[in-house]
Amino acid sequence: MNVEALLLSLRLALCVAAILLVIGVPLAYWLAYSRWRWKFLLEAIVALPLVLPPTVLGFYMLLAMGPRGALGRLWYAAFGHGLAFTFAGLVIASVLYSLPFAVQPLIASFETVDRKLLDASSVLGAGRMRTFRRIILPLSLPGIITALVLSFAHTLGEFGVVLMVGGNLAGVTRTVSIDIYDRAQSLDYADANRTALLLLVISFVVLSAVYGVNRRAGHRAWASWPVK
């Protein structure tokens, strides 16, 4: 089994889940509570990675990250090297790719918080931030856990985007799913099977945890997911 690839995948998934939590919470809050009339356009954009083939997303990310792409040039100016075929590039692409898996459960759980509680909080003198911190966030904990776990698991298993943006550099961008593909291509089925099985077990455990947490909290992880 390629331990290096496995560790790389875990590191990637952890980074992406952490970043998505930071980006996803404010984004989901806005999507859940804003009354902006064009909000649905942003909702559609957030959900795009659910339906796009990963290669399409990966292709455009590759263009953007390349030496002539906006993102690539910006990155070069800041760090002195390109973005394509690097770990950082992989993280950025994966964040986009897994965005709906973090944002949708967050929106779903923010929306199930009883509006009367928010009214009660504001007449008791709390501003939006305090209401969010003390009421919405704690009552949405199962949704937050779901978002974290799903973005972690989804990133762990991605293939197309990694292949397009990251290529296949050992220790840098060769993730576990690429490694499985490599082994299968070179007819090393035994090793491909070991890694694949491990990935299967991890995914199952992670999803069981999500359903378990939401069951205990008394609601469904997928109540309004992925289509709100």
Next chain:
Amino acid sequence: MASEVSSATVAARVRKVHPGNAATFFLLDVQMEVPSGISILFGPSGAGKSSLLDCIAGLAQPDAGRIAIDSGVVFDSEKGLNVQPQQRQIAYVFQALALFPHMTVEANVAYGLPHAPERERNERVSEILKMFRVEQFRHRKPREISGGEQQRVALARSLVTEPRVLLLDEPLTGLDTELKNSIIEDLRAWNAAHKIPVLYVTHSREEVDALGERVIAMEHGKIISEGTPREVLDAPRRRRLAQAAGFENLLSGTVLDLREPDGVMRVRLADATCEIEVPLGHAAPGDRVRIAIRAGDILLATEPPRALSARNILEGKIASIEHRGTLVVARVDCGVVFTVHVTPGAERALQLAVEKKVWLVLKTHSCHFVEG
């Protein structure tokens, strides 16, 4: 003198179109002054009482008007002024109470005092919990205490902030009389010391009698009378209001014809095609009349009922279902929207759900004719 201490008032002038369909639409248009002490806002459901409280609290915005507490203006449409609810220092106890389920009783009550030093905060929380007799539950979660105790905690949570005004939206619904009176006594004791304006919404006559210092009667978004409970409720002109209170369905209609031998008349409701038979009243064909029906007097069937003595069977669809404790409130659209109360058991047995086709059965004598 005490009367000089208690100079606080709420002055409100509010105009607001209440959006909704033909059945729920109304124009809220009131001007009122609420002195310190308990004032009761009384009227049938749908009169705009809760809407008015929302405007005062800042949770809803009037289309036009001005709201001031003492000399401080919190809303003025002409000047474009709209103070956020969290800055109005108004306490508001909802019918649903809205206690924070993830916090203990103590944390709920302390929620409105984030800036007080810890020691002072603890003292104030303890004091108010004692005053409302719930200190022994301070470490429990709201779901672990009874309904009456929850209501006391909700009051304590609102009052610990020393608000300038207290708004109560049917906070004691569903409690038995004894419990109700004891909570009212505690509220009265608290306000004897604080003397702020308290606006208490109810449609129960019983509560009006228990609380009654001053009653403001509302109907269809307008204030129709003000005064002592006796003045407002017993005046002959207002009898219809007194009658109508406690009737969840207050429907307007047009008399179609009188059938004197049968002692009934037929009334077409609103502009809808739905017609019902009601006891004969002093009316002539073509007159506009109001019909009051208790939500608990309406039978609900999921199949067309046959061979019944009841004369009024209306076909409709369930528009919404709401759970209030052990009561299930269904709104049924038959052209006009009826409010129907059923038990949770009946809801399960009939598998009631929104959009489900149902038949309403109204006994003629459950339809009360209210002079138009």
